[in-house]
Amino acid sequence: MDSLAEIIRKCEELAFDLKFTRAKEWKSLDKTRVLVGHMPIYIPREVVHAANGLAIGILGGGDKKLIIKGDAYYQSYICHMPRSILELVMDGHFEGFDGFIFPSICDVIRNLSGMFQLLGKGRFIKYLDLPQNFKRHIGGEFYKQELQQILEEIYKINGVKVTPERLRHSILLFNKNRRLTEQIYNIRQEFPWRMTAADLYHIVRAGYVIPVEEHNEILENVIRLIQEERGDPLDKIRVMVIGAFCEQPPVGLIRTIEMAGCYIVEDDFLMGARWIQGDIDPAGTDPLSDICNAYLEKSTFSSSVYDVDNPKEDRMIKLMTDRKADGIIFAAPSFCDPALLDHPILQKACNDKNIRFISFLYSENTGQFKVIKEQVGTFSDSIKLWEEPVLFGNKE
């Protein structure tokens, strides 16, 4: 069996393979297999899986792709990720992809779907209008029709009929995937020194580009390995990072936070993989409705979902308390309306509850972390100085 270091190395390679080699290899083995790219934050990957497809998370080029053509399509005051996605398009990275799904999270992603349409990319483009009405017979019904459209599009390509059995099988696999991921977060909550947040990031992100069956295996191995003691606990504060759910922070930034005196015990980096809280009913007679109901009733809080009856600040604070975090780092991409317009709301809640926080902006290709390192370092010191020192993992 591979060592943890070896697994992490492989995951890092997979996570940032902008040629999507493993996915394309997987597709090449069977004519009915399809590749469906999807933008952040969340799509129900179960649906694509049941149709013999692989849903691939498209998260931009990060700091690994030089932008030359993408800038010609975006003004300077629009976030960075869509331009790197267009750069990837222009450079042919998505050759072999059959379709693309754009979940309704913001105007930039919405209009990017139109740009893909104008460029004639993929055999289908689906803007997935996630309902903002959470009643089963209103929003649920509409959402089901949206998902049926995806199935129809894939069927036109590969002729695969999606049966309830197939869907239930996919639900089981993704339930497992979420449970395993959560288990790793839970272990790290107790023993954050056993694996860095950057390593965890690579492991979860690898799951965006490989079949779920393979990812589940990886997660199981990781859990086995981090259940054993490794590394040494350090005197760091525990933080939750919020706001980085779409355009991803460069890994250097995640490392910087941890090097500057923090353990990241909760984050929303790859929120789509953990969107549904708990299991989707794996045994229902109408599994497509079960997937819809899970979205309506078991979604996490998010900047792209209106929270009329379930205020996000309360949910944020509960999550932070559950994770026993000492403070919150608001890290958002520059020019990200959804994340940034939430900040005053969330930060007010922090102030009301005496929760320490800092905030800064980044872009996926930020290369200099000196200022952020100093800011996080001061934050960590201030919490350490004023709170009772606790050595995490050795709690009474």
Add this chain to the structure above:
Amino acid sequence: MTKDVVKEKSMIIQKEMITRIFKDLSTAKETGKKVVYTFVPGNISELILSFDMLPVYPEINALQSGMRKKSGGFILDAEKHGHSEDVCTYVKCDVGMMINGNIGPTGEKIPDPDLLLLSYTGCFTFMKWFETLERLYPGVPVALLHTPYQEGHKITPEMTSYMVKQLKEEVIPKMEKVSGNKYSEEKLKMQLVNSSKVEDYIIKIFDTTKHRPSPIDAYFAGVYYIGPINIGFRGTPGAVTYYEELYKEILLRIEKGLGPITPEGVIEEERFRLVVEGPPNWTHFREFWKLFYDMGAVIVASSYTKVGGVYDMGFRVNPDKPLESLAKYCMNCYTNLSLQQRVELLSKCITEYHADGFLVNSIKSCNSFSAGQLMIMQQLEKQLEIPVGFIESDLVDPRYFSYSNIKNRLESFFQMLEQRKYILKK
């Protein structure tokens, strides 16, 4: 030297309408009228009015603050309260205005909302905006109307049925509760009869730019023309009267061969005909307009005047199907159109109104318009071989209006148009 603005009858009617609505708002607490905050795109005012409630449009407050040179201060106040420099300035301007007592353009206080009607057509920031307002006005009910996007370049029956269900089961019950009145389909139908008349007039009015010289400017003056339907008069007999009068005046201008009225006077010589994409800048609106006036540039069509509803492609409300009509109206607003539909619509405007050039005013605040705009521009340039120009500003943040930059860019653009005209003539 600036000349006095010639006041036409329609202008006077409009002014009276605005004064009246703000008066009604300022006395709402005494008269017991309930107040509904909502947005311009997808403004289902007919429904609000059918419950005898009064609509308030935070964007309109923001743009008026911009025109009154108050937005800069409001935005700074919002930023002091934790709002990022990077986000939509309409939201910040509104928050700042609220912090400063919510005084409207007539100097009277705008009443607090009794209902927040979030119909977030074509823009996600609306949703974030109301999440903010919901916290600033705790306890005020929110009625959410999710408008599906025309991703497939059309409205499907499923989309309509989703919206109608929301109207029936979410929006109307909340309106009944807040207003204390029962929903009356008859009343709504009557309002829609007026709306459909107004929609016809709007098309006729904006179609007059086919004439040479164009009797109107469809951007700078256009924003005044769409005022009444966008600030609470959709469905009212007053709106019908206003548009009837406006249309008559425009026909008279055509008869006399007159160009558009501007604050600087009438444009005597129409040198360039343009189609403009994107909202205008409000903080320097008159200066901005004058740049075009000075060059004899007339805007013959603009996407911004379609932000509160697109009627060019045949859509009209149907009073016999009231809720369906409201749903379709919301889905038909400009920023709820797919990019392909936007290209088609702009291309139709450029061709039918014989534009010499296409200009984008890209707004820093507004992802809903700005994201994808450069591709729209490229597509039109390629398809129609038309000269394209690009300028940048903001709606209400004066920090992002650079007069000299805009002037320089416009001058080069007009030079390019001039040369092209010369070549074409030859």
